[in-house]
Amino acid sequence: MMWLPLLIALAVTHLVVIAVFVAAVAIPNPLRSLIRHGRPSERALDAKDVRLDNGSPGWLVRHPTSRDAVLVCHGRSRDKSWMLPLVETLAARHNVLVFDFPAHGENRFARTSIGLHEADTVHAALRWLGDAGFGRVVVYGVS
Numbered sequence: 794m795m796w797l798p799l800l801i802a803l804a805v806t807h808l809v810v811i812a813v814f815v816a817a818v819a820i821p822n823p824l825r826s827l828i829r830h831g832r833p834s835e836r837a838l839d840a841k842d843v844r845l846d847n848g849s850p851g852w853l854v855r856h857p858t859s860r861d862a863v864l865v866c867h868g869r870s871r872d873k874s875w876m877l878p879l880v881e882t883l884a885a886r887h888n889v890l891v892f893d894f895p896a897h898g899e900n901r902f903a904r905t906s907i908g909l910h911e912a913d914t915v916h917a918a919l920r921w922l923g924d925a926g927f928g929r930v931v932v933y934g935v936s
Contacts, residue, residue: 830874836881843890845917850899851892853925854884862888862927864918866934872898879933888927892918 833840833852840852852873863883865876873891883889893900894911915932922930 830877836877838884845921847914847917849892849914851890854889856888859887860928862922862930864930864932865891868936890918890922
């Protein structure tokens with residue numbers, strides 16, 4: 794019987810640790826959501842503002858001769874502007890689409906779905922590229 798309070802304390806501690814971990818993963822870092830890394834025009838990129846069918850904003854940088862595209866996906870607590878150095882490099886040879894995931898960048902701040910709705914946004918971006926007539930698409934993402 795003297796072990797029961799210890800077991801209860803360990804179980805409660807375990808649940809608290811799990812809850813904190815899940816919250817830390819599901820809620821983007823609010824300080825990072827305030828940081829912007831510029832706009833494409835600041836890097837001499839001629840980018841068109843686009844909106845995916847789920848409402849997420851993005852930038853499309855067109856290449857004059859390529860029919861292929863690279864879809865660039867930022868990581869948690871980042872936004873599309875964080876990917877501009879990569880977009881700049883890729884745009885020398887490819888069309889590039891970069892967008893903000895839900896709860897990031899120009900979208901309203903909220904918790905993430907730890908992949909579920911984020912995957913829907915990648916699918917929305919792929920649909921957008923397909924509807925725009927691009928050929929092969931390479932998806933690149935970081936987290």
